[in-house]
Amino acid sequence: MTARTLVKHLAARADGAVTVSGWVETVRDQKKVQFVILRDESGAVQLVNPATRELADDAGPKASAALALTEAISGLSHGSFLTVTGELKHDERVKLGGIEIKIATLEVVSAAPAEPPIAADSSLDKRLDWRYLDLRQPKHNLIFRIQTTLEHAWRTWWVDNGFIEIHTPKLMSSPSESRAELFQLDYFELGTAYLAQSPQHFKQMAQAAGFGKIFEISPVFRADPSFTSRHATEFISVDAEISWIDSHEDVMAMQEQLLAAGFEAVVEKHGDEIREQFGIELAVPALPFPRIPLHEARDIVKARGYEIPRTDGDLDPEGERQIAAHVKETYGHDFVFVTDYPTGIRPFYHMVDPETGLTKSYDLIYNGTEITTGAQREHRVEVLEEQARAKGLDPEGLEHYLDFFRYGIPPHGGFGMGLARVLMLMLGEASIREVTFLFRGPTRLAP
Amino acid sequence: MTARTLVKHLAARADGAVTVSGWVETVRDQKKVQFVILRDESGAVQLVNPATRELADDAGPKASAALALTEAISGLSHGSFLTVTGELKHDERVKLGGIEIKIATLEVVSAAPAEPPIAADSSLDKRLDWRYLDLRQPKHNLIFRIQTTLEHAWRTWWVDNGFIEIHTPKLMSSPSESRAELFQLDYFELGTAYLAQSPQHFKQMAQAAGFGKIFEISPVFRADPSFTSRHATEFISVDAEISWIDSHEDVMAMQEQLLAAGFEAVVEKHGDEIREQFGIELAVPALPFPRIPLHEARDIVKARGYEIPRTDGDLDPEGERQIAAHVKETYGHDFVFVTDYPTGIRPFYHMVDPETGLTKSYDLIYNGTEITTGAQREHRVEVLEEQARAKGLDPEGLEHYLDFFRYGIPPHGGFGMGLARVLMLMLGEASIREVTFLFRGPTRLAP
Structure with missing residues (x-):
């Protein structure tokens, strides 16, 4: 099995390295920082990434990777399934469960189209x-x-x-x-x-x-x-x-x-x-x-x-x-x-x-x-x-x-x-x- | 619910009055004594009745009832469903679980025809x-x-x-x-x-x-x-x-x-x-x-x-x-x-x-x-x-x-x-x- 932790078990874990898998519920792609709400069958967790928007002329491979990650997050569509590794951090200021994960790596396992065909307020028949x-x-x-x-x-x-x-x-x-x-x-x-x-x-x-x-x-x-x-x-x-x-x-x-x-x-x-x-x-x-x-x-x-x-x-x-x-x-x-x-x-x-x-x-x-x-x-x-x-x-x-x-x-x-x-x-x-x-x-x- | 005791619970009961319900598996109708094997969903138990084959000229209602019971048992067909009250008795000589019930009353709740249409050794198709x-x-x-x-x-x-x-x-x-x-x-x-x-x-x-x-x-x-x-x-x-x-x-x-x-x-x-x-x-x-x-x-x-x-x-x-x-x-x-x-x-x-x-x-x-x-x-x-x-x-x-x-x-x-x-x-x-x-x-x- 993927070595993931179910979201509902994160709160009980100590800060440190963690892997989660689930689907993208929302993306907030702000200039300086990006947030992804990742949901699995047990709950939702906030992922965070400090955005790297451009490279300096002398940028090394680390900065290039940071830029690539930022762009990958910007390109995420709702409903895509991901596996993410990162650093779990308890922080009571985070509304969603008082925890967040700073993204280290992100793999899009299955990408969804940019526009989901339904929304929560679609008609029952369309939802079905x-x-x-x-x-x-x-x-x-x-x-x-x-x-x-x-x-x-x-x-x-x-x-x-x-x-x-x-x-x-x-x-x-x-x-x-x-x-x-x-x-x-x-x-x-x-x-x-x-x-x-x-x-x-x-x-x-x-x-x-x-x-x-x-x-x-x-x-x-x-x-x-x-x-x-x-x-x-x-x-x-x-x-x-x-x-x-x-x-x-x-x-x-x-x-x-x-x-x-x-x-x-x-x-x-x-x-x-x-x-x-x-x-x-x-x-x-x-x-x-x-x-x-x-x-x-x-x-x-x-x-x-x-x-x-x-x-x-x-x-x-x-x-x-x-x-x-x-x-x-x-x-x-x-x-x-x-x-x-x-x-x-x-x-x-x-x-x-x-x-x-x-x-x-x-x-x-x-x-x-x-x-x-x-x-x-x-x-x-x-x-x-x-x-x-x-x-x-x-x-x-x-x-x-x-x-x-x-x-x-x-x-x-x-x-x-x-x-x-x-x-x-x-x-x-x-x-x-x-x-x-x-x-x-x-x-x-x-x- | 019928106040019956499941057969599997009889062994743990003290001797005395008891009610059981189930179907007739076999009848051994001997001259002096009658045996019925009654089965329910939990097991089988032996019922016994000292046969009354004829009435003396001065027989009272008790003897008439005994004759009626004997005749009812003689007339039992395999597969008929009964409710029986009687006296439970532990007796290690009884092969079937070391218990038997001496019949006091017997009610045929649903009578089966005399001849069952299949036997244990019937063909699979016929059994189905x-x-x-x-x-x-x-x-x-x-x-x-x-x-x-x-x-x-x-x-x-x-x-x-x-x-x-x-x-x-x-x-x-x-x-x-x-x-x-x-x-x-x-x-x-x-x-x-x-x-x-x-x-x-x-x-x-x-x-x-x-x-x-x-x-x-x-x-x-x-x-x-x-x-x-x-x-x-x-x-x-x-x-x-x-x-x-x-x-x-x-x-x-x-x-x-x-x-x-x-x-x-x-x-x-x-x-x-x-x-x-x-x-x-x-x-x-x-x-x-x-x-x-x-x-x-x-x-x-x-x-x-x-x-x-x-x-x-x-x-x-x-x-x-x-x-x-x-x-x-x-x-x-x-x-x-x-x-x-x-x-x-x-x-x-x-x-x-x-x-x-x-x-x-x-x-x-x-x-x-x-x-x-x-x-x-x-x-x-x-x-x-x-x-x-x-x-x-x-x-x-x-x-x-x-x-x-x-x-x-x-x-x-x-x-x-x-x-x-x-x-x-x-x-x-x-x-x-x-x-x-x-x-x-x-x-x-x-x-």
């Missing part, structure tokens, strides 16, 4: 065209370090609690959720394959296989033509499924512990940076999260003066914001489980509570937007067939799925959660496009 | 048709617990070493590797989308974005019509990419440390089970792994009496086995890096060593089979274009890729590794189909 430059912004880099910490904390929580990680196939012979919004492709002699819209089928199959508790973080695909800030044609789904539950309450209890573990790790590792870059004081959510049955949630929203226009009984996005505002005002909580949805607005495989006639299911709303649907699944195959028929579905077309239930399966349930939605809402961003490494939508397939 | 039953075998379940431990150890090593986890898109506007073996699909107004054959493009893009060190474990797709034991149309690729390297040696050093960390965790957590189920004494590989340049490897293989039929200079599968056997005999090592491949058998984006004219690349062979290709990438765009042309590729068609290099990018390299191959070779299995949750091949798209 140049995502690999857009991601150099420290705020955007931070998003993916937070994502790393969040996912690792979740996986650690699952592993510590005896879950098995599975990788479900994304190529399927039949749709996993609905026949709408399906991507399909030619598949050898077998005809058509479909891209998985969720790992739903296979998570349940793992329960029939006796895996007990499983998780997966993986891409799913929806041929969804919508252009909202919350939808994508490919996104990362965070999924878990557990056996031997009594109700969806067991799933909610698992999910809220998982979320709290993730937030705890993020607050501990990135709390200061999040405050600095996003102006947000992130806190670990208290357990348990508030729970409100849907019919109560609708009453609360109505009492707040908002009339939900949709007639199917579900909340709409404004309804979600209203119930979240109520929960924030009443309980000071950013999360709320809305529970007990009627069968009409839930898929056929959600279990129905015989006492209420409502499904044993929930949505989780975070800062006003839905991030999860969870449920106890119906595991009794004859009830499942009945519920499919009640939805106008032909059990024949569901044979691939129903087969999992014919050879014994324990009671089970789980949830699916959109990773980008969690990050968007955690960091107060306006769109999942900002927190997705490379967004995919109906009009975006590159870079 | 019924994968959700096949995975109930403790040996098969163990594979996925090992996978969980291995991946978590890898991710922990990466996170501890400052890597960022990225999720690269699987939908692309242009092929990621070659135009061969591509799955394609209709994508809105944009025409055709391709499924990613590897995250190669996007891993490198993260280097241009200044991410420094990244990893990803994700599905990739190859429309590969071959039926070998090592190929699939969808598989999990383990990928990493790092910046500021001096050569492929830095990538190898990273990968061998990563592998050792993974093996260490697997040996510690599952070493005993692996010995029991697979008859393998798994050891942590010593560092550094042996390194052999390809031309030396070919000489060694030839000296062992094997003439490689292919004429392009690469090893073939038997050549890989031969060099692995040599390394095992000479160094006692299961891994070997074969390095310095000629440009003719490497993609255009591998960096060429100007001194040797060979690529700064390697394959990693484990127990005789290739599991990885790694390399330093060429980051100088003009050299990259030159190398593309030398391969007969039109740089115009590569613009999406080449653009990443035009705005500054540090020297970098990385590797891709097939997860299933590692598991197959670690556990001495004959095919990746055995170690893949749900295998996908040219003739298999379900379940």
Whole structure:
């Protein structure tokens, strides 16, 4: 490896010789002195060079080298990658971290053109065209370090609690959720394959296989033509499924512990940076999260003066914001489980509570937007067939799925959660496009 | 949750009342006493019931209940899921763990048909048709617990070493590797989308974005019509990419440390089970792994009496086995890096060593089979274009890729590794189909 010191480690080093590598963020080319802000994945540092603007007639090779260095710095373009050796000096007058490096040698490893194609204030769409430059912004880099910490904390929580990680196939012979919004492709002699819209089928199959508790973080695909800030044609789904539950309450209890573990790790590792870059004081959510049955949630929203226009009984996005505002005002909580949805607005495989006639299911709303649907699944195959028929579905077309239930399966349930939605809402961003490494939508397939 | 005790925790419990849940593995329905082996995700336990075969004329409700229980046990089919309460008793005469549970109540939660459709000795293809039953075998379940431990150890090593986890898109506007073996699909107004054959493009893009060190474990797709034991149309690729390297040696050093960390965790957590189920004494590989340049490897293989039929200079599968056997005999090592491949058998984006004219690349062979290709990438765009042309590729068609290099990018390299191959070779299995949750091949798209 290049014998470089990461910028974040410089402050702890004694004054003296040092090598750093990174890219040029800014150049201030003053007459007498030149400053370069060099950034790497860990931070930014000021490089300094006393300018040599012309040579005396009797100038020796040292002066010539000084002139060449000055000219090299004058010619630096933003975004060029450099390796620089020099003298590290602690100096509290330097605003950027109280250190600077006096340049001895400078090597341009990869030069960028003089004019960068985007600026920090370019439109979102233009920034996404140049995502690999857009991601150099420290705020955007931070998003993916937070994502790393969040996912690792979740996986650690699952592993510590005896879950098995599975990788479900994304190529399927039949749709996993609905026949709408399906991507399909030619598949050898077998005809058509479909891209998985969720790992739903296979998570349940793992329960029939006796895996007990499983998780997966993986891409799913929806041929969804919508252009909202919350939808994508490919996104990362965070999924878990557990056996031997009594109700969806067991799933909610698992999910809220998982979320709290993730937030705890993020607050501990990135709390200061999040405050600095996003102006947000992130806190670990208290357990348990508030729970409100849907019919109560609708009453609360109505009492707040908002009339939900949709007639199917579900909340709409404004309804979600209203119930979240109520929960924030009443309980000071950013999360709320809305529970007990009627069968009409839930898929056929959600279990129905015989006492209420409502499904044993929930949505989780975070800062006003839905991030999860969870449920106890119906595991009794004859009830499942009945519920499919009640939805106008032909059990024949569901044979691939129903087969999992014919050879014994324990009671089970789980949830699916959109990773980008969690990050968007955690960091107060306006769109999942900002927190997705490379967004995919109906009009975006590159870079 | 059901108030059950996991079977693996029973041995540490005192004698007394207990609840267990799981599925029926076997029933021994003897005249005087009935035995049921109940398995859950953690192990198997013997349940026992003194049989009540008939009622005396003056039998009370207690005797009737005993008869009903006996008949229920007689009617149990393999694979049915049960919840059983009873009295736990430690008894060293019981072969299975020195414990048994005397049944008090038994609830059939989900009944399986009388005849299971497969047995442990069914053909692989038939077992895969019924994968959700096949995975109930403790040996098969163990594979996925090992996978969980291995991946978590890898991710922990990466996170501890400052890597960022990225999720690269699987939908692309242009092929990621070659135009061969591509799955394609209709994508809105944009025409055709391709499924990613590897995250190669996007891993490198993260280097241009200044991410420094990244990893990803994700599905990739190859429309590969071959039926070998090592190929699939969808598989999990383990990928990493790092910046500021001096050569492929830095990538190898990273990968061998990563592998050792993974093996260490697997040996510690599952070493005993692996010995029991697979008859393998798994050891942590010593560092550094042996390194052999390809031309030396070919000489060694030839000296062992094997003439490689292919004429392009690469090893073939038997050549890989031969060099692995040599390394095992000479160094006692299961891994070997074969390095310095000629440009003719490497993609255009591998960096060429100007001194040797060979690529700064390697394959990693484990127990005789290739599991990885790694390399330093060429980051100088003009050299990259030159190398593309030398391969007969039109740089115009590569613009999406080449653009990443035009705005500054540090020297970098990385590797891709097939997860299933590692598991197959670690556990001495004959095919990746055995170690893949749900295998996908040219003739298999379900379940």
